[in-house]
Amino acid sequence: MHLLCLFLLTVQCALPTGVQSSTDLSRLFDDALSNSRQGNFTEALLNWNHIIDAFPDNPSAWSNRGNTKLALGDSTGAIHDQDESIKLDPNQRDAYLNRGVAEEKSKLWNQAADDYQLILNKNPRDSEALYNFANVQVVLGEWAKAQDFYNKAARERPNFAIARSSQALVAYQLGQFDVAEVELRKLIKSYPLLADARAALVALLWHLNLSGEAQSHWAAVIGLDIRYQQLEWLLNIRRWPEQPALDLMEFIQSVD
Numbered sequence: 001m002h003l004l005c006l007f008l009l010t011v012q013c014a015l016p017t018g019v020q021s022s023t024d025l026s027r028l029f030d031d032a033l034s035n036s037r038q039g040n041f042t043e044a045l046l047n048w049n050h051i052i053d054a055f056p057d058n059p060s061a062w063s064n065r066g067n068t069k070l071a072l073g074d075s076t077g078a079i080h081d082q083d084e085s086i087k088l089d090p091n092q093r094d095a096y097l098n099r100g101v102a103e104e105k106s107k108l109w110n111q112a113a114d115d116y117q118l119i120l121n122k123n124p125r126d127s128e129a130l131y132n133f134a135n136v137q138v139v140l141g142e143w144a145k146a147q148d149f150y151n152k153a154a155r156e157r158p159n160f161a162i163a164r165s166s167q168a169l170v171a172y173q174l175g176q177f178d179v180a181e182v183e184l185r186k187l188i189k190s191y192p193l194l195a196d197a198r199a200a201l202v203a204l205l206w207h208l209n210l211s212g213e214a215q216s217h218w219a220a221v222i223g224l225d226i227r228y229q230q231l232e233w234l235l236n237i238r239r240w241p242e243q244p245a246l247d248l249m250e251f252i253q254s255v256d
Helices: 024-035 042-052 059-071 077-087 092-103 109-122 127-140 143-156 162-174 177-190 195-207 210-225 231-238 242-255
Strands: none
Touching: 024 042, 024 059, 042 059, 042 092, 059 077, 059 092, 077 092, 092 109, 092 127, 109 127, 127 143, 127 162, 143 162, 162 195, 162 242, 177 195, 195 210, 195 242, 210 242, 231 242
């Protein structure tokens, strides 16, 4: 989730009940940001509601409330709030990115891709938009396009480790096993705590009948992130391509 950096407007307007002064409103901003960052989303939603009541023309407040709604599982409400943010400021970048994430949660793949493309039309080097656009292409099975955009995301931000891991996973899906293995081993060397690259290498080693080394890497994966045991999480949240995900599940079944 991408929380936006909010700014406190200095315009004069009627404050809602419970917000008696600009000091109170400043406190609400601080509380909203703090609650959002700490994962206290129910409290954060109340904060954002008060802020929007006070400053309904603040696009950042709408976008942040949308992020909070999404964290609470309300993707429809999140999309609505991002829509309102964009109406207030059509030239911003963050609300389009946030709306795309909410649309992905609602499985509105083409709409999400359109939002990421709007960002890329203005800035073709936006690494987050490149990465998110590639994730959508994975869902759509557009492997070559996904690979191209992961490559671009990794090129624009060389330390974007998860983009590089995704790039290797798509190479794996396309049968480019040597390419995938080289990249995954580079990632593990540079980022030894990156569970994603280790889990991907486990799947690839299993696919290549190298089960001994696969088991040694798997022990590290389990110590880092147990979610890699869950096929639904791999496919629907992390967005692995199908072949690596199925290979990993087959490996797990072999060691249980």
